[in-house]
Amino acid sequence: MQIEDKIFTNHKPNFKKLLNFGFKKVDNIYTFSTEIPDADLLISLTVDKAGQLTGKVIDKNFNSEYNNFRSNQVLGSFASDVKKKYTVLLKKIAEECFEFNPVTTGQEWIIPANPKYFDLAKAFAENPTITWKQSTNIKADDIVYIYVAAPISALIYKCLVIDTNIPYNYHDKNLAMKYVMKIHLINTYDSAQYPLNKLKTLGVRAVRGPRHLPKELTDDLNKN
Template identity: 55%
Template structure:
């Protein structure tokens, strides 16, 4: 897997954000060029019409492509430094110009969230990716629908599971955790869209713990 594929898998470019970041619209792709500080290297990043990201580093002194940073093992200190700066640039582009849009997803889960214990609205306003208690057998690329309990009593958030089984020993008067997962906000629903009364029509009479989403409800939420 390339460096670019490892960062941009399951991500979709937002064209307006690419322009704001500094990308130039070409015939059927976007191009971004910048320099690596304190070097004679220039970086060119291309986002094509299908959203695929490619990049290259050019040695401006010799007008040749520099590829040593792509060596899998035994990087020298200079090549390692260039790779670190290149990866940081890609991660910044991913954060500012792309959104999660997985081509495939796994199982769909309905997970309760008590608003008295945790302020999800505040958490997601600060960061679209948050940690959440690891439960049952949820895996990466599963979809989690967070059901906010009373007084809301509705599904409010659709999230993609991007990392699982992260050690996080924690205990307070409300919750005990050994592991957490990282979930990324994909959609926020109106509070009246998927209330408990609506869920009951699809066989969900209560949400006391994590459970699979019934197929009929999953089709509605999708």
């Protein structure tokens, strides 16, 4: 997946904000360019009328596109620095000029999280899009509700699955992962809204692994 896709999937632009940011409009195409200091490189971005952002880095000395920074295994500090600066700029544009647009067509799941091993509140406070352990059969555009185990013992987060089956080799005494998925936070529930005792009345007696939402819980969530 390209850097642009990772940042702008399910985002739509606010064209007025693009102009305020510094984009120029020509024939319904919005363009923006800026130099990377001390690198003789130029970042060139375009947003078409459908809201699709594309970008490239131009080597000004040779008037050709520089692509080394796009490797999944970037070699060398120069390419790494270019990738960092390019990514920082795109994230800034996404934050200031785009709005998250959760168009969903998939299934709904509930998955568990153990607060002893990972601080989800801190992670989502730093970035609404995070990677999470890949759960069997969950696909892009599905919705996942995250149940946070004791001492919270409640359904807390609603997220859209953006990408799945991302290779990620990790193993410790508590967890093993070969693949992860990328999820985006849509909503946060107070721990008093869906504690375990209420979930039991809505068809969820325990959350030990990923499972589909029962109709009773789906109906109640939709009401709220």
